Amino acid sequence: MTAPLPGILADNPQLDRWVVFMTPGKVAISTGRVEFGQGVLTAMAQLAAEELDVAVERVAIRSGDTDGAPNEGYTAGSQSMQAGGIALRQACAEAKALFLARAASALGCPAAELTVRDGRVLRNGMPTAHDYWSLAAAVSLATDATGAAARKAAADYTIVGSNAPRLDLPAKIFGQPIFIHDMVLDGMAHARVVRQPNRGATLASIDEAALRRIARSPVEFVREGNFLAIVGDDETAVEAAASAASDHVIWRGAEPPRALQQEAAWLLQRPSVDRVIGAPQPQSPPRGRQVFEATYSRPHLAHASIGPSCGLALYRDGHLTVWTHCQGVYPLRAALSRTLGLDPQRISVRHVQGPGCYGHNGADDAATDAAIIALRRPGRPVRVRWRRQEEFAHEPVAPAMVVKVRAVLDEAGNPADWTAEIWSGTHQGRPGGGANLLAAEALPNPPPVPAPTDVPESAGGGATRNAEPLYDIPQKRIIHHLVPEVPRRTSSLRGLGAMPNIFALECAMDELAERAGRDPVEYRLARLADPRGRRVIERAADMANWRPEAPRGTGRGKGLGFAQYKNRAAYAAVIVEVEVEESVRLLRAWCAADAGLVVNPDALINQLEGGIIQSASWVLKEQVRFDNDAAGPIDWDSYPVLRFSEVPEIDVQLVDAGTDVPLGAGEATAGPAAAAIGNAASRALGIRIRDLPLTRERIMAELLRQ
Amino acid sequence: MATTVAFTVNGRSVNVAVAYEDTPLLAVLRNELRLMGTRFGCGLEQCGCCTVLIDGKPEKSCMRPLSAVAGRNVVTVEGLGTPDRPHPLQQAFLEEQAGQCGYCLSGILISAKALLDRNPSPTRAEIARALDDNLCRCGTHNRIMRAIEKAAMRMRAGVRA
Ligand code: FES
Ligand code: FES
Numbered sequence: 001m002t003a004p005l006p007g008i009l010a011d012n013p014q015l016d017r018w019v020v021f022m023t024p025g026k027v028a029i030s031t032g033r034v035e036f037g038q039g040v041l042t043a044m045a046q047l048a049a050e051e052l053d054v055a056v057e058r059v060a061i062r063s064g065d066t067d068g069a070p071n072e073g074y075t076a077g078s079q080s081m082q083a084g085g086i087a088l089r090q091a092c093a094e095a096k097a098l099f100l101a102r103a104a105s106a107l108g109c110p111a112a113e114l115t116v117r118d119g120r121v122l123r124n125g126m127p128t129a130h131d132y133w134s135l136a137a138a139v140s141l142a143t144d145a146t147g148a149a150a151r152k153a154a155a156d157y158t159i160v161g162s163n164a165p166r167l168d169l170p171a172k173i174f175g176q177p178i179f180i181h182d183m184v185l186d187g188m189a190h191a192r193v194v195r196q197p198n199r200g201a202t203l204a205s206i207d208e209a210a211l212r213r214i215a216r217s218p219v220e221f222v223r224e225g226n227f228l229a230i231v232g233d234d235e236t237a238v239e240a241a242a243s244a245a246s247d248h249v250i251w252r253g254a255e256p257p258r259a260l261q262q263e264a265a266w267l268l269q270r271p272s273v274d275r276v277i278g279a280p281q282p283q284s285p286p287r288g289r290q291v292f293e294a295t296y297s298r299p300h301l302a303h304a305s306i307g308p309s310c311g312l313a314l315y316r317d318g319h320l321t322v323w324t325h326c327q328g329v330y331p332l333r334a335a336l337s338r339t340l341g342l343d344p345q346r347i348s349v350r351h352v353q354g355p356g357c358y359g360h361n362g363a364d365d366a367a368t369d370a371a372i373i374a375l376r377r378p379g380r381p382v383r384v385r386w387r388r389q390e391e392f393a394h395e396p397v398a399p400a401m402v403v404k405v406r407a408v409l410d411e412a413g414n415p416a417d418w419t420a421e422i423w424s425g426t427h428q429g430r431p432g433g434g435a436n437l438l439a440a441e442a443l444p445n446p447p448p449v450p451a452p453t454d455v456p457e458s459a460g461g462g463a464t465r466n467a468e469p470l471y472d473i474p475q476k477r478i479i480h481h482l483v484p485e486v487p488r489r490t491s492s493l494r495g496l497g498a499m500p501n502i503f504a505l506e507c508a509m510d511e512l513a514e515r516a517g518r519d520p521v522e523y524r525l526a527r528l529a530d531p532r533g534r535r536v537i538e539r540a541a542d543m544a545n546w547r548p549e550a551p552r553g554t555g556r557g558k559g560l561g562f563a564q565y566k567n568r569a570a571y572a573a574v575i576v577e578v579e580v581e582e583s584v585r586l587l588r589a590w591c592a593a594d595a596g597l598v599v600n601p602d603a604l605i606n607q608l609e610g611g612i613i614q615s616a617s618w619v620l621k622e623q624v625r626f627d628n629d630a631a632g633p634i635d636w637d638s639y640p641v642l643r644f645s646e647v648p649e650i651d652v653q654l655v656d657a658g659t660d661v662p663l664g665a666g667e668a669t670a671g672p673a674a675a676a677i678g679n680a681a682s683r684a685l686g687i688r689i690r691d692l693p694l695t696r697e698r699i700m701a702e703l704l705r706q
Numbered sequence: 707m708a709t710t711v712a713f714t715v716n717g718r719s720v721n722v723a724v725a726y727e728d729t730p731l732l733a734v735l736r737n738e739l740r741l742m743g744t745r746f747g748c749g750l751e752q753c754g755c756c757t758v759l760i761d762g763k764p765e766k767s768c769m770r771p772l773s774a775v776a777g778r779n780v781v782t783v784e785g786l787g788t789p790d791r792p793h794p795l796q797q798a799f800l801e802e803q804a805g806q807c808g809y810c811l812s813g814i815l816i817s818a819k820a821l822l823d824r825n826p827s828p829t830r831a832e833i834a835r836a837l838d839d840n841l842c843r844c845g846t847h848n849r850i851m852r853a854i855e856k857a858a859m860r861m862r863a864g865v866r867a
Pocket of ligand 2: 037306355356805806807808809810811841842843844845846
């Protein structure tokens with residue numbers, strides 16, 4: 001019996017691309033998934049150890065390397081466990097079967113009598129002379145997976161489901177040089193880029209002499225069209241020149257975005273590419289039916305990684321090697337190849353860990369900067385590190401979104417027809433679609449502006465992600481207005497459209513419950529058949545000691561938000577308690593989540609909790625503003641994020657669904673947390689605020705208005 | 707102007723020759739002394755990634771000129787402990803798995819050490835306040851605070867740094 005191969009394994013079928021037994025006592029695993037603090041490599045090691053029956057400590061992982069690891073596209077969208085994990089498990093199961101077949105023929109017994117314990121072959125439970133490493137020379141893994149071997153049954157798991165400590169954490173706790181910023185190559189120079197203020201701006205003049213004086217130590221200028229970099233051996237000198245560049249470099253055609261464009265509502269006036277998904281639009285407006293309509297919005301957000309983007313490159317003997325903390329080494333290689341006109345065979349892209357990115361930030365762009373500079377300086381490695389201002393002003397931002405919910409109620413007052421109408425820039429600005437690399441636009445002959453697209457619904461959707469309620473509503477549709485021209489380059493941020501859509505949808509559910517005079521928990525449960533969804537809502541309500549009769553407008557209140565991420569990944573219900581005077585203070589948060597089969601519960605809880613805190617920061621504080629003459633915020637004062645004193649205690653529980661299918665969960669809590677805060681603030685204030693962020697200024701303005 | 711500055715790092719006396727004495731301490735730690743544990747986050751004294759102890763006080767190193775530490779005692783995360791001999795804070799961070807990307811942790815560990823040195827039994831609110839100059843973008847705040855509480859408890863019970 002052969003089962004079809006999991007997709008990624010079908011694309012990369014050769015087993016030794018996934019697993020090799022080279023060093024005695026060690027198993028080397030390759031994965032296209034890359035670590036950025038989400039614990040994916042530890043989870044992958046657990047999966048491999050489980051299928052192979054070896055201790056986790058024996059597993060060494062190579063990840064994200066175009067010269068070795070399998071091509072898995074991007075590490076994004078909470079897909080690692082769902083797609084990458086199954087492929088790795090299958091590859092390991094097949095490798096183990098080949099070893100057992102070889103051992104069986106050596107021992108002259110049926111393979112069914114053999115098992116493995118920590119790498120050693122047992123026959124009917126008794127030791128034999130064989131183990132993976134003694135057999136390795138006789139077993140070729142340079143062969144394709146067939147689908148013939150069965151993966152272990154979940155009931156037999158001992159390593160999957162345990163809290164294996166994260167492999168990457170010790171280095172981070174002892175301050176070891178694990179990040180790309182810490183990489184030093186022999187003879188390496190440092191570089192900073194003087195950024196083109198916007199696409200189309202041209203470099204008119206540079207006062208090199210002035211910048212050299214400021215640098216004090218020798219620097220050189222690398223110029224390619226409108227791409228300008230300052231390079232030198234002394235990082236402090238390079239930094240000094242780069243900081244002063246705005247006074248000594250003149251651009252023509254610089255057009256910073258306008259303050260007006262920082263509000264999400266600006267999108268409503270723009271030309272857009274429109275489509276309708278789901279139920280056809282009703283011919284005539286409903287007669288005599290009640291209609292609920294409300295418009296919610298979220299502004300542009302920054303990834304605002306704690307460390308700025310960084311990239312290294314070396315061009316030697318006609319081969320370009322690039323080190324990067326991006327999310328997809330193969331797509332970056334393809335984009336570099338197009339941008340630089342180099343054959344992909346002459347480019348290697350290696351992943352090195354960076355600070356958390358939460359989506360498509362400046363990592364690919366910094367790698368591209370390094371590659372352009374390296375090509376101009378053969379044999380001399382270079383490290384580019386972005387400046388904080390540059391990170392805020394030039395990384396792709398999450399698009400602003402406006403979501404208008406329209407619910408037509410039936411005679412009994414239940415929502416019978418639901419429309420989510422969405423205005424948004426694209427969430428898909430990754431390299432690979434168009435050659436969307438920042439520096440490419442500055443090079444001579446910039447690539448044409450790619451026609452706007454968004455992430456297709458088959459991949460979970462971009463602006464439309466989670467726009468369709470999971471609730472039992474007879475007619476549901478999404479009207480999507482993709483706005484191609486937006487003031488900043490936009491791309492994916494954790495969950496893409498899920499956060500604004502869940503915020504809108506779950507706030508609307510609360511508003512509808514209130515109109516109907518019903519409790520928000522009970523109102524949701526009454527129109528949710530999905531038992532797994534019901535379970536997390538009930539559990540969260542239990543944890544938070546939810547009281548239906550809680551009064552409104554007392555300055556304190558609890559709110560609920562619920563979603564199944566992408567309507568097909570993990571379920572999460574979040575309840576938040578807030579206190580509002582002039583601003584919102586978070587008192588407590590509770591979360592119940594069902595992520596199906598959980599590889600590492602503690603690492604998952606860490607992610608779920610991180611999603612809640614990051615979302616709280618978005619909801620209470622964050623907006624990319626254009627009102628300061630720059631292309632966005634310039635520092636942590638103009639882009640404040642949540643601080644330690646503002647973080648509430650959070651209680652997370654995992655609901656066991658008794659399945660062996662993992663559901664992606666890294667992005668599951670951000671949407672529900674946003675809605676929970678919105679609903680809690682509304683309960684506390686007694687008025688509804690539908691535009692984010694819920695800053696003190698916004699709350700004061702709303703209180704005055706109402 | 708080219709100059710030599712003498713100071714102590716993690717108990718070791720060093721003499722660093724730099725072209726200019728206003729070179730930031732952070733650049734010297736990372737580029738000259740190859741102590742990469744202290745991270746660059748903003749270069750603007752806003753995020754806390756680069757926090758080190760200077761004569762026992764937590765200070766940001768990204769804008770501090772090297773000349774300002776002449777003759778003084780600097781401790782970086784590498785000076786706290788090692789995998790074989792972890793500081794109780796590091797031990798607790800490992801046990802609580804207090805980190806996601808981990809980029810913020812060096813500065814946070816240093817701020818926490820300074821806190822416990824002056825206040826061996828801080829409340830959760832005091833811990834939070836002591837860390838308000840350190841940003842964590844991944845949302846690991848609660849685990850970090852839990853780990854610090856745990857380390858404080860152990861250190862009060864006599865576990866040595
Ligand atoms: S790097 Fe020094 S405070 Fe941010
Ligand atoms: S763990 Fe990533 S910033 Fe704190």
